[in-house]
Amino acid sequence: MIKLNVNGAEHKVDADPNMPLLWALRDVLGLTGTKFGCGMAQCGACTVHVDGEASRSCVSPIGTLEGRKITTIEGLSPDGRHPLQRAWEEVNAPQCGYCQVGQIMSAAALLREKPKPTDQEIDTALAGNLCRCGTYLRIREAVRKAAAL
């Protein structure tokens, strides 16, 4: 039995300690906001925060996460009005929307560390998050906007 702290709540997960956090979130806890894209930390769709740092949940075994604080998109803000979520809406950033949660989680970790990032810093922080629709221009705009909120 693995104890996981997700979005401030304790969960007991009866699963193989090698199970990546992604599948524990999606298939065991029913938190489907975190997405599967590649399974090997290549696309960033599964990004969550572990103790405030952006982390690829598809390669994070749950056995290594006991006692750590995990935040998913469902817990990013209590009302879904995090500055990044507002900015994302304001600039109409998504197309299909699938990768956007991962983008927002990576951007949120960036803003915590660097509240006023340069364009270069935005690109570096989000370089691990793929968007096949190609919404990167709007993503940059949204991060800049959120930094200004």
Next chain:
Amino acid sequence: MGRREFLQLTGLGAGALILGLSPTQAHAAAGPQAFRFDLFVSLDPSGQVEIVAHRSEMGQGIKTALPMVVADEMDADFDRVRVVQALGDERYGDQNTDGSHSVRDFFEPMRKVGATARHLLVSAAAKAWGVPAEQCETAQHFVHHRATGRRLGYGELAERAAAVPAPDPATLKLKTRDQWRYIGKGRKLVDVPDIVTGRAVFGIDARIEGMLHASIERCPVVGGKPATFDREAALKVPGVRHVVELETAGLSQGMAPLGGLAVVADHTWAALQGRKALKVAWSPGAEGSYDSVAYRKELEGKATQPAKVVRNRGDVDVALGAAVKRVSALYYTPHLTHSSIEPPAALAVVRDGSCEIWACSQDPMGARKEVAKALGFPVEKVTLHVTLLGGGFGRKSKPDFILEAALLAQKVGRPVKVTWTREDEIQHGYYHSVSAQHLEAGLDGQGNTIAWRHRTVFPSIASSFDAKVEYPPNWELGLGFSDLPFDVPNLRLENAPIPPHVRIGWLRSVANIYHAFAISSFADELAHAAGADPKDYLLKLIGAPRRVDLKAEGSDNPNYDASFEVYPVDTGRLRHVIELAAKGAGWGRKLPKGRGLGIAAHRSFLSYVAVVAEVSVDAKGAARLEEAHIAFDCGTFVNRDTVVTQAQGAVVFALSGALLGKITAKGGAVEQSNFHDYPLARITDTPRNIHVHLVESEAPPAGVGEPGVPPVAPAVANAIFAATGERRRELPLERRPPA
């Protein structure tokens, strides 16, 4: 007039409506007093309008655009509109969301749906007030009687409007363009609030009580079968419940799943571990000798030999003989795969002789029929809920992954969700076709192109459905090849046959990608041979503004199933986008060393697009897109912001194929497996700016999702040439040692 008759007259097709049936649960929940104009619109007494989106949403914005059209003609306040996704059901008319024709086909019908709703509301208000309907006006969810200053809200009128007989569509008055409130303006996509909070449900997110998760180990070679495998070892993995052998399908079996060994488990992770434990040894079968290097030689060999004539003007051989200068070039483009970030995924429940499915399907009706056939059920017993699609790009038109879920659910007697891994998606796809193309042209003493011969060779999408197909059908040759708009006196277009070795499918813009690459690259080569400016020379090749008559030259080009009268090949519009993009980019300006501008233009899906790319090339030959200008003429458009973002997105999407990715095969197996060896464009590959120059047009609506892609790769290739003098004739555009 009955509503069935009404819908037939508005062009939604026979059987588009069956009276009194609720298409969605939301409709049923609206209650008996709810007023439904037809299958697409309902209004309840609170004033809540519900509009049904019957086409699949994959980021192209259709779930927002068509409801905007209805709301506009209805004079409904869009902030009081809830958009509901339709089930897969033929009563809505065509739902197959591909080929960039959703707005083209449904713009006028949806205007009529909205106008009908408006008519019923006005009639109800006029009756309530005892005044002639002509004295009533509508605005933003109200009917007004100006003379007396009275007004009634749409919600207040809902019940009374339900009693008004449907109007004769011929008498419907549609708005004039200047009266449009939403059409042509920008609007945020309706799902954005759900997307940014993680609440949006994609196919992979579907869940139901008691469901199991499946992952399928497939033979690396199409048509191969398992020789040996360790079922017991897989079943020993904690959480694994079943190992199910699925029937193998080879090439040319259409939508049939490839087969393989499905591991069905309590969660995805267990299923993935179970797959590893199977330790399958495969018998690869007939395609086990496929090698993409050898196949390339075969394609290129055919491209350099005379082939079947698809279109002819004048006498190319005589003109080539008379030419002062002859130029020839061979172009090659590899297979690509779609790689939507959401892989194929579907959930199926089979019980009591019926099947219910949740899936990210581009073609819900097609999927429903295939599932019914596979399960042996009548089609009415299959219910298909269309989720949001986490990207589609043509891959999710094929229901093979939905069939897998349905077959497994039937077999194990519990709900099953099938999730493809990235490796599955890259190695078992319906690939964008590989191509080899040879072009030869002759120039006269003044540098005019007097002869143009183009041969294209590629395995056809039709071969995925019929093993006998070796020649692509007319519609496929019509994608940027047989519709060449150039004004060259002697022209011959040829096509050679080739069998496939993998399944071929549609990928955003389809054959236009490789045809535009070769044609626009070769136009640039001719400009340099003639010592002319590439943009000026491209305009010269296109010639004067006119309508190109393809039929007169023997081409049976279906023009994307549209009439040439309404959607001609109009060189004036093509010229216009070239001028716009060139002007925006400051064509002709001096650039620093290692930088260049390249231009390309292409008509596809009845839209006209030109791209100017500014590219830098580093010492190692790596190219980077620094800035792009894309001029876009799609005729009348609905959501301005969507056209802008689709154009920008198309540039980034195309950049992956232009600079990064390729699918190759050895021993019949695809060599790439994930994003480390099939890279996609990242934010760091994306220019600071992609300027969109959108043409304001009253021409009929044409494609938006796909036409931005084809001109990108050749514009980048031409820019690389401008920067370095190095001509790259192969995608992706890497520096290669000289042959």
